[in-house]
Amino acid sequence: MLNLSTVLEDSARNAPDKTAIVFGDMRLPYSMVDNVANQVANLLVSRGIGKGDKVALACPNLPYFSFIxxxxxxxxATVVPLSVLLQGREIAYHLADSDAKALFxxxxxxxxxLGARGKAGFxxxxxxxxxxxxxxxxxxxxSEHGESIWAALGGMSSEFATVQTAPDDTAVILYTSGTTGQPKGAELSHQNMLLNTMVCDKMFPxxxxxxxxxxxxPLFHSFGQTVIQNTGFLRGATMVLLPRFDPGDALAVMSKEGVTFFAGVPTMYWAMLTKIHADGAEVPSTLNVAVAGGAASPLEVLNDFEKTFGIGILEGYGLSETSPVASFNQLxxxxxxxxxxxxxxxxxMKLIDADWNTVGGEGPGEIAIRGHNIMKGYYNRPEATAEVMNDGWFRTGDIATRDADGYxxxxxxxxxxxxxxxxNxxxxxxEEVLMSHPDVSLVAVLGVPHESHGEEIKAYVIRSAGSAITEDELIAWSKENMAAYKYxxxxxxxxxxxxxxSGKILKRELR
Structure with missing residues (x-):
């Protein structure tokens, strides 16, 4: 018997009155979160939904997310979390592709x-x-859109004997926003998700x-789900929810609630630092762990954060297919x-070439990963699974180098x-070089088609506040600071x- 819900149940048993979730002025203890989750389980069973069935959840960072x-x-059953930005047509695709029996x-x-879009998709x-x-x-x-959860839960018992699931049973299907083709659902087992949560808990003081x-x-993403919600609940922490990221709100809530642990993507750190420097926003004093993932953090941001907050950002790496955490700068x-x-x-982890051959030394090569965190495969997509899996190894599509210490x-x-x-x-x-220019606040670089060179290099730039730098000036500066084929x-x-x-720059929308 191994069920990911243990992370909530254990804390509810050990510290029932401890605050599990803070949302605005709401303070919800572990016992209540567990009781409502039991009611949800009873509701599903009463509607004929049980072991192995798929249930979709489209919800921003609200207490509902954890209940459901x-x-x-x-x-x-298996949770299928959906992005709250999906349109009706896309919701229908995910429901059909995952064989979902119900949608919350x-x-x-x-x-x-979202309610209207969800209804249309359903x-x-x-x-x-x-x-x-x-x-x-x-x-x-x-609700004008259909059956309210609160009406449905009326009369449902707040006690429930958790269904026994095997370590390899699917706990979650996470859809990856593939840059090519339709999104694919990565099937993650109870063991994948629980071990990743336990290792995260051990890694951070x-x-x-x-x-x-x-x-x-977003809790519907693997990063928020594992590193924030599941790890937080495992260690009996308090999770303060913000439905959408705004740098000023985030900083204010950190100070007000005494936040000790923050995880974000690089653009979130960039936005908070910009807010502090431009508007003199207060720097929270209680933060003692800051982690980043989702994309590589510009060195300028890492240095500025350490100077401003007095602690470094610990960078890690992972994908939906790896539950998600695969590597980290570990304390x-x-x-x-x-x-x-x-x-x-x-x-x-190792580096490989296009034919799965191991690349020695520093590389570069494509990262391949093997371990307890690797998905079972893409749901109902054996060919797509075979493309990325080989002898337990998963190929990530990310190009990296490795130094003498194994970093x-x-x-x-x-x-x-x-x-x-x-x-190449x-x-x-x-981007790293451009970010070092004082007039550049944020940048995305990509290749655009070119008749003689195949591709040409283009930069999309957000200027620093008050800057009036021109295109010609920035190109001239780049030419002095980069090889001729790079600038x-x-x-x-x-x-x-x-x-x-989740705050990653969408390069495909710039193309």
Whole structure:
């Protein structure tokens, strides 16, 4: 018997009155979160949903997310978390692709009409039988979109005997936003998710007075799910939820709630530092662990954060397919800024070429990973699984080097590499140089088609506040600071860059 819901159940048993979730003025103890999850499990069973069935959840960072997530797991079913930015047509695709029997969907807001989109997606999907609305108004028993969760839970017992699941049973199907083709569902077992959570818990020191986690990374993503929610609940921490990232709000909440642990993507750190320097926002004093993943952090941001907050950012690396954490700059070993550290406990990494041959020395090569964190495969996609799996190894599509101490440094996605006139150019390297210019606040570099060179290098730049630098000036500076085949030939200034829900820059939307 191994069920991921143990991370909640154990803490509810050991510290029932401890605050599990803070949302605005709401303070929810572990016992209550566990009780509502039990009611959700009873509801699912009463509707004929049980072991092995798939249940989709479309919800921002609200207490609902944890209630439903653990309720589904307790019932022995599989959670299919969906991005809250999906349109109706995309929701229908995910429901059909995952064979979801039910959808729990947040009602939404005028800015984010998720309830209407969810309803449209549900109605377009034949096999999906149940639609539960998570109302925007607390405890509302009616919704224009369908059956309110609170009405459905009426009369449901708050006691439930968690269904026995095997270590290899699927706990979660996480959809990866593939840059090519349709999204694929990575099947992660209870063992994948639980071991990743336990290793994360061991890796980060606990705070003496108890931990307070800021949950602003989307919980529907693997990073927020494992590193914030599941690890936080495993160690009996308090999770402070913010439904959307705003640098000012995040800093204010950190100070107000005494946040000790923050995990984010590099653009979040960049935005908070920009806010502090531009508006004199207060620097939270309680933070003692800051971790970053999702993309490589610019060295400028790492140095600025350490100077401003007095602690370094620990960088790690992982993917949906690896539950997600695969490597980290681990405490107790020297931190090397700009690297993704070394493989976590129980995980191996190596560099390979296009034909799976091992690349020795420093590389570069594509990262391959093997260990307890590797997905079972892509749901119902044996061919796609076979493309990325070989003898237990998973190939990531990320190009990296490895130093003499075994620390890996990602330079880029294999598919983002620019080939200009026969030379390989890694956008990340060009971005690092551009970020060192005082007039550059944020940048994304990519290849654009070119008649004679195949591809040409283009930079999309957000200027620093008050800067009036021109395209010609920045190109001239780049020419002096980079090899002739590397520097950008065109620069386009933008006020903002398109980003995913988790704050990664969406290069495909710039193409």
């Amino acid at each position: 997530y653990f309720g589904i797991l307790k019932a022995g 969907c947040f009602e939404g807001t005028p800015e984010l009409p 109605e377009a999907t034949e096999g999906c039988e149940h639609f539960f609305v998570l109302p925007a108004t607390a405890l509302a028993t009616e 606990r705070s003496d007075g108890g931990d307070v986690y800021l949950g602003v990374l 107790g070993r020297p931190t090397k800024p700009g690297t993704i550290g070394t493989p976590i406990w129980g995980v191996e 890996y440094s990602i330079f880029d996605r294999a598919k983002d590499m620019i080939i200009r006139g026969g030379f 150019v890694y956008p990340r390297e060009v 950008p030939r065109t620069v386009e200034f933008r006020d903002e860059l398109p980003m995913t829900a």
